[in-house]
Amino acid sequence: MSLGKRALRSLGSKRYARPTATLVSALGRRRLLPGHVAYRVIELLSSDWPDRVMCIAIDLGEGKRARVELDLSIGSCIELFVTPLDGMTDYASVRLFRALAAESSTILDVGANVGLFTYLAAAHAPLARVIAYEPTPTLAALIGRNIVRNGWEMRAEVRAQAVSSAAGSMPFYVLKGDSESTLEPDRARNATVTSRMAIGVVALDDVLEAEAIDCASALLKIDVEGHEMHVLDGLERTLRRAGARPTLLMEFLGRAILDERIIERVLGLGLDVYYVSSRALVRLASTDELQPLHELGQWNFLLTPRSTEAVRRIAREVRMAVVGG
Numbered sequence: 001m002s003l004g005k006r007a008l009r010s011l012g013s014k015r016y017a018r019p020t021a022t023l024v025s026a027l028g029r030r031r032l033l034p035g036h037v038a039y040r041v042i043e044l045l046s047s048d049w050p051d052r053v054m055c056i057a058i059d060l061g062e063g064k065r066a067r068v069e070l071d072l073s074i075g076s077c078i079e080l081f082v083t084p085l086d087g088m089t090d091y092a093s094v095r096l097f098r099a100l101a102a103e104s105s106t107i108l109d110v111g112a113n114v115g116l117f118t119y120l121a122a123a124h125a126p127l128a129r130v131i132a133y134e135p136t137p138t139l140a141a142l143i144g145r146n147i148v149r150n151g152w153e154m155r156a157e158v159r160a161q162a163v164s165s166a167a168g169s170m171p172f173y174v175l176k177g178d179s180e181s182t183l184e185p186d187r188a189r190n191a192t193v194t195s196r197m198a199i200g201v202v203a204l205d206d207v208l209e210a211e212a213i214d215c216a217s218a219l220l221k222i223d224v225e226g227h228e229m230h231v232l233d234g235l236e237r238t239l240r241r242a243g244a245r246p247t248l249l250m251e252f253l254g255r256a257i258l259d260e261r262i263i264e265r266v267l268g269l270g271l272d273v274y275y276v277s278s279r280a281l282v283r284l285a286s287t288d289e290l291q292p293l294h295e296l297g298q299w300n301f302l303l304t305p306r307s308t309e310a311v312r313r314i315a316r317e318v319r320m321a322v323v324g325g
Contacts, residue, residue: 021045025056028082038082046072061085061098064123068146076114089297092278095318097221097249101125104219110163111223115143122152130156133163135172135199136181164201165233172199182225203234216244228256239269248303263287266303274302281315283324
């Protein structure tokens with residue numbers, strides 16, 4: 001271990017370790033310390049703490065803030081601890097989500113992870129009902145505590161469940177990098193699995209119908225680490241239904257895009273597909289149109305029944321161009 005690493009780990013065992021972590025967090029979020037440096041400092045500083053939980057106020061944009069508890073043993077919590085919102089790789093998706101959430105009556109955060117999009121929804125859509133689905137027990141519990149901490153519990157909730165094609169139970173693989181835990185055994189096979197558990201799963205068709213959710217004003221953010229086609233299987237009844245249908249902001253990973261042709265599947269359901277690049281919403285007519293313009297780190301897509309003009313209006317709000325619409 002290098003001298004610098006030993007010094008940080010030693011500092012972490014002393015009484016001023018937490019104030020130091022708070023300072024590093026502030027420097028990172030103010031861009032006075034490079035993000036990767038701040039991340040590594042926090043990782044080393046907190047590595048020997050018996051309790052690695054800290055609370056900070058995070059800026060959710062447009063004057064909205066939230067006080068959140070973060071577990072620094074989890075990589076995605078460290079990232080939120082040291083990275084400003086506008087420094088995140090998918091900040092374009094964050095901006096788009098905020099605008100869509102503000103005009104939605106029900107918002108589902110499917111694959112909530114540390115809960116950032118849940119907090120964005122609760123803060124920017126104060127009249128909306130917010131439901132977070134997060135199957136990792138520690139993360140679901142953390143989101144639940146943060147909902148209560150910010151006084152959102154009357155309209156926001158977290159459900160420690162996964163979403164798939166049908167209700168039931170499935171094996172869930174918690175990976176060392178918690179942000180990529182998955183229902184997909186193939187993805188788990190090539191990663192470090194810290195635990196495997198049976199988890200309850202639901203289908204979105206069933207949830208939307210049983211809870212009489214108005215799909216015309218519903219927003220679904222979906223990030224399910226390779227399980228995308230199965231989630232669509234459990235939502236197809238709703239998406240094929242004539243009339244009111246929800247808007248989706250959904251991550252598609254490589255296998256779903258290239259092998260399973262998920263873009264063509266969504267187009268076949270009568271929804272428009274827009275790739276969310278760092279600067280624009282790009283309307284797609286096929287998978288082949290995506291490949292030349294795909295950006296590293298940008299995997300999100302807007303799937304919508306909205307008119308082209310409605311999409312252009314939302315894009316103007318978040319200062320993004322619309323290409324091909």
